[in-house]
Amino acid sequence: MMNKIRAAVISFPGSNCDDDMLYALQDFDIDADIVDARQASLSGYNAILLPGGFSYGDYLRTGAIARFSPIMSAVAQAANEGKLIVGICNGFQILTEAGLLPGQLLMNERPGFICEEVAITVANHQTSFSSDYAQQETVILPIAHGEGNYYADPETLERLEQHGQVVFRYAQNVNGSLNNIAGIMNEKGNVFGMMPHPERAVDALTGNTDGRQFFKSIVNSILSTVAK
Numbered sequence: 001m002m003n004k005i006r007a008a009v010i011s012f013p014g015s016n017c018d019d020d021m022l023y024a025l026q027d028f029d030i031d032a033d034i035v036d037a038r039q040a041s042l043s044g045y046n047a048i049l050l051p052g053g054f055s056y057g058d059y060l061r062t063g064a065i066a067r068f069s070p071i072m073s074a075v076a077q078a079a080n081e082g083k084l085i086v087g088i089c090n091g092f093q094i095l096t097e098a099g100l101l102p103g104q105l106l107m108n109e110r111p112g113f114i115c116e117e118v119a120i121t122v123a124n125h126q127t128s129f130s131s132d133y134a135q136q137e138t139v140i141l142p143i144a145h146g147e148g149n150y151y152a153d154p155e156t157l158e159r160l161e162q163h164g165q166v167v168f169r170y171a172q173n174v175n176g177s178l179n180n181i182a183g184i185m186n187e188k189g190n191v192f193g194m195m196p197h198p199e200r201a202v203d204a205l206t207g208n209t210d211g212r213q214f215f216k217s218i219v220n221s222i223l224s225t226v227a228k
């Protein structure tokens, strides 16, 4: 039986991880739909996920065009209402471009596309996105990006650190990200973005299940609040 969570996976022109995300959510008994970014409504969903990919061909800057999609007003409204918003990789880039998360993803320090599995440490496990991991636990997750180099101005970076908004860090700095940042959340704790791909690490068939606790964390968070 499905649990009571309804999730929307937004598909932008050029998204390529929407089906992987749908598969992962369904594996956790979440009732999930792919929603076209040209639609304008997200009513009825408890969680909204922006998947990875190359929205609008990564032209201009990654995420810079996608942020103007009709669906993004509904994403902003859902964020204001306190719903869980998750951006993975290109989704993270879109959320920063939309101003829903602070900072910016720049071109990797050594320009080029990196596609490998890397070690990530859990910097804060008291969040809706990481509660099923242990504090400082190290896990292995795939990364696949050309523009994953997290940048924020010094004041923003300081605020992120002080408020526990850095959720995941790279164990080794792979792309130039300040403070090794791999994933952050907003101050309210309901909007989150990360460059690594937990949705590609949920099935033993792929040889890595370290992403499963990420999805368990989301499920537990939603069930403990809105979906009772």
Ligand SMILES: NC(=O)CC[C@H](N)C(=O)O
Pocket (backbone or CB within 6 Å): 051, 052, 053, 054, 055, 058, 062, 088, 089, 090, 091, 144, 145, 146, 147, 148
């Ligand atoms: N896997 C992805 O989402 C790729 C993200 C983005 N297009 C980049 O190369 O940085």
